[in-house]
Structure formats: structure tokens, C-alpha cells
Amino acid sequence: MPVRVTRRGALLVAAATLSACGSEDPPPASGPGPGSGVGVLNSVLALEHASLAAYAAAETLLRAPGRARLAVVAEQERDHVRRLSGLISDLGGRPVRGRPAGEYERSFPRLRDASDALLLAEDIEERQVRAHLDALSTLPGAELRRAAAGLATSEGEHLAVVRRLRGVAPAPQPFVTGTS
Amino acid sequence: MRLTRRTALAAAGAPLALSALTPAVRAASTRTTLSELIALERRLESAYEAAARRGTLDHGLAELLRDHEGEHAEGLSRAVRARGGGDASPRATVPSPALNRALAGGSRAFARHAIELENQAVVAYLAAIETIREPALLQPLGSIMASEGQHLVLLREAAGIEPLSRSFEP
Numbered sequence: 570m571p572v573r574v575t576r577r578g579a580l581l582v583a584a585a586t587l588s589a590c591g592s593e594d595p596p597p598a599s600g601p602g603p604g605s606g607v608g609v610l611n612s613v614l615a616l617e618h619a620s621l622a623a624y625a626a627a628e629t630l631l632r633a634p635g636r637a638r639l640a641v642v643a644e645q646e647r648d649h650v651r652r653l654s655g656l657i658s659d660l661g662g663r664p665v666r667g668r669p670a671g672e673y674e675r676s677f678p679r680l681r682d683a684s685d686a687l688l689l690a691e692d693i694e695e696r697q698v699r700a701h702l703d704a705l706s707t708l709p710g711a712e713l714r715r716a717a718a719g720l721a722t723s724e725g726e727h728l729a730v731v732r733r734l735r736g737v738a739p740a741p742q743p744f745v746t747g748t749s
Numbered sequence: 750m751r752l753t754r755r756t757a758l759a760a761a762g763a764p765l766a767l768s769a770l771t772p773a774v775r776a777a778s779t780r781t782t783l784s785e786l787i788a789l790e791r792r793l794e795s796a797y798e799a800a801a802r803r804g805t806l807d808h809g810l811a812e813l814l815r816d817h818e819g820e821h822a823e824g825l826s827r828a829v830r831a832r833g834g835g836d837a838s839p840r841a842t843v844p845s846p847a848l849n850r851a852l853a854g855g856s857r858a859f860a861r862h863a864i865e866l867e868n869q870a871v872v873a874y875l876a877a878i879e880t881i882r883e884p885a886l887l888q889p890l891g892s893i894m895a896s897e898g899q900h901l902v903l904l905r906e907a908a909g910i911e912p913l914s915r916s917f918e919p
Contacts (some may be wrong), residue, residue, distance in 0.1 A: 641913045648916035698895055706887045711879035718878045718891045719917045722871065725895030726913060729902040740813065740903060743820035745895035746888075 600661050606708045607662035613700050613720075614653040615665050620646050620693045622673030627686035635683065635734045639690065642727045649720055656716060687735045694728040698747030721745075779886070780834040782877045783825050786890075789870045790822035796848055796863060805852050805859045806907060814863075814900055821893050828886060860908035867897050867904065 601607045624643035628636055654664035680686050701721035708714050724747075729739040742749060797815035800806040826836060844852070851862030874894045878887060902912040 638913075641911075645913060645916040652917070702888050702891045702895075705878070705891045706884040714878050714887065715875055718875055718894050721891045722894045722898035723915075723917055725898040726902050728895075729899040730912060733902075740817070740896070740899035743817035743896055744824070744889065744892040745899060746892050 600663065604709060605660050605662070606710070606713050607657055607660050609704045609707055610653055610657050610660075610713070611662065611665045613697075613704050613717075614650065614657065616693075616697055616700050617646055617650045617653060618665070618667035619673055620697060621650070621667065622670050623677065623689055623693050625670060626674055626677060626680060627690050630680055630686040631683050631734075635687075638730060638734060642690075642730060645723060645727070649723065652716065652720070656713065684735075687731060690731045691728065691735060694724055694731055695747040695749065697724040698728060698745055700747075702746065775882075776832055779881055779883065780829050780832050782881060783829045783832075784834070786870075786873055786877060787822050787825045787829070789866075789873055790818045790825065793863070793866050793870060794818035794822060795844070796851075796866060799844055799848065799852055800859050800863075803852055806856055806863075810903060810907065814903070817896060817900065821896070824889060824893070828889070857908050860904045864901060864904045864908060867901050871897050871901075 621643060624639055624646065628639050628643065631639055650667075657664040677689065678685070680689060698721055701717050701724060705714055705717040705721065708717055725745045728745065728747075732741075733739040794815050797806070797811045797818060801808055801811035801815060805811070830836070847862065851859045871894060874890055874897070878890055878894075881887065881890070905912040905914065
């Protein structure tokens with residue numbers, strides 16, 4: 570019997586995907602030490618990579634204009650990947666790489682229709698908001714905090730767009746924490 | 750002399766990091782920064798209240814945005830009081846000339862005006878996040894910024910423009 574996407578299930582998948590990202594990469598022999606922010610940024614970057622795979626899978630199940638809207642979200646996620654990778658490199662770190670799409674897709678729940686796809690997208694966006702807010706409180710330095718806040722804001726926008734596509738209230742709460 | 754973020758920085762020898770200031774000066778600077786954010790939130794709240802009252806923007810949307818800004822202001826006010834500050838920044842009652850023009854211009858004109866106000870708020874939050882070092886404050890400030898981002902999406906829709914116009918705010 571096929572497994573339906575549930576909020577909890579999608580979140581578990583996202584968590585599993587995040588924990589798996591980059592796990593086979595060897596640790597760098599040298600580079601920035603603890604407290605530099607590289608570890609935190611790489612964790613967030615791994616989730617951004619997973620989100621790209623999720624959007625690639627989700628887009629195929631949507632029709633216009635929702636499909637075009639998700640494509641814009643995905644393009645902005647690619648900008649986030651470039652921004653985070655640049656920050657990590659500037660700190661002397663090595664940005665975690667994305668995995669082949671198939672590896673992510675095997676860990677996704679079965680997406681049978683647009684509703685499943687959008688639910689996964691909403692869960693991914695909520696998780697990203699939460700990850701950027703967590704990073705905000707731990708990253709050292711004004712520039713890194715500024716970047717985390719800007720990215721959290723962008724993910725909040727994505728969350729509103731995805732919720733609009735799902736047909737639910739796009740901005741139901743005055744404080745966007747990614748834990749609704 | 751009243752302590753403001755500007756005078757505190759000047760006295761300390763800007764661009765000295767706020768982390769180098771004494772705890773008392775840093776706390777005063779944080780209260781000042783939060784009070785400035787409250788003033789921006791109250792300005793937004795007043796704008797949406799006027800739009801709701803005059804029917805300039807969709808009534809449900811105007812009320813939602815007004816209520817959110819009020820919640821932001823209340824949350825920030827609680828943070829100021831918890832740090833020894835007093836109540837600040839009641840809601841503005843006299844609309845600015847720019848707000849009056851926007852209200853008279855209809856839904857799209859008001860939405861464009863509100864987008865400017867929301868963008869100003871986002872810029873102010875980013876500046877606050879650069880200077881405030883308290884972890885307990887950073888996440889709430891970030892969650893308000895994310896909320897303002899969602900407001901921007903709704904307002905861009907109301908203004909008839911692409912709701913996701915930028916990968917990074919501002």
C-alpha cells in the first residue's frame with residue numbers, strides 16, 4: 570500500500586536528507602576551526618541542496634501557473650546555495666556539495682499529485698526557516714548574522730507562496746518560526 | 750544627554766564593536782534599537798488601520814497585516830520592559846502626507862506605499878541584528894523579519910507585481 574505524504578513524514582524525510590548530505594565527504598585536513606560558523610553554514614547549505622532536489626521532483630507534478638511559481642522559488646534557492654557557498658569559502662571552509670538527484674529522490678515520500686508535492690515543499694520551507702533562525706543565534710559576526718536573517722526572510726516569502734498554492738492562509742502567524 | 754545608538758557609538762569611538770561596550774551601555778543601546786523598531790511597527794500598524802477603515806485595501810488583508818504589526822510591536826515592547834525600559838511609541842494618529850496620497854490612490858497605490866514601509870522595516874531589522882548580540886533576541890527579530898517578508902509577498906500580489914522579486918531581502 571503506497572504511503573501518503575504526511576507533515577510528520579515529510580519532515581522526517583527532510584531531516585534524514587539533511588543528516589545524509591555530505592556525510593561521505595572526508596573532513597578537511599585544515600581550515601577554519603570550531604566557532605567560525607562554517608559548520609553551521611554547511612548544515613544550512615546541505616538543506617538548501619535537499620530543497621533543490623525536492624523542488625525538481627515537485628515541479629513535475631504541478632501545472633501552470635503553480636509550476637512556474639515553484640520554478641521561481643527553486644531559482645532563488647539556487648541563489649541561496651551560491652550565497653552560502655561563497656560565505657563558507659570566504660571563511661576558508663569547503664562548501665558541502667549536493668548529491669545526485671536520485672539519492673535525494675529515493676528518500677522522499679511518494680509524491681502522487683500536486684497536493685503531495687506542495688506539502689513536501691511547505692515542510693521543506695518551514696525547515697529552512699527554522700534552520701536559518703537557529704543559525705542566526707549561533708553565527709559569529711555581523712555579516713553572517715545579516716546573511717542568515719536575509720535568508721530566513723526569503724524562506725518566509727517562499728513559505729507564503731507555497732501555502733498560497735496549497736490554498737491555505739499564506740501568512741497565518743505574526744511570528745514566522747518554521748514550527749507551525 | 751539622552752543615550753542613543755549614535756551617541757553610544759560615538760562615545761565609544763565608532764566603529765568599535767558593541768561587544769566592547771560596558772553591559773549598561775550595551776543594554777541601553779539595545780533598548781534604543783528596539784524602540785526604533787517599535788516606532789516602525791506602529792507606523793505600519795497605523796497605515797494598515799487607515800487602509801482597513803477607508804476600504805483602500807482588501808479588508809481582510811488590511812486587518813491581518815495591522816494585527817501582525819501590532820503583535821510585533823507588543824512583543825518588542827515586552828523585550829524593552831524586560832530590559833528596564835518603559836513603554837514607548839504609541840500608535841501614530843496623524844497620517845503622513847505620503848500615506849494620505851497612497852490611501853487616495855487606491856489599492857495598488859497603497860500596496861506600493863506599504864511595500865516601501867515594509868522594506869524600510871526589513872532594513873532596520875537587519876541593522877538591529879548586526880548590532881544586537883543577545884541570542885535570546887536574535888531569533889525573535891529574525892522571525893519578525895520573516896513575517897515582514899510574507900507581508901511583502903501579499904502586498905506585491907495586491908500591487909500586481911511578481912510576489913518573489915528578490916532572492917535576498919532587502
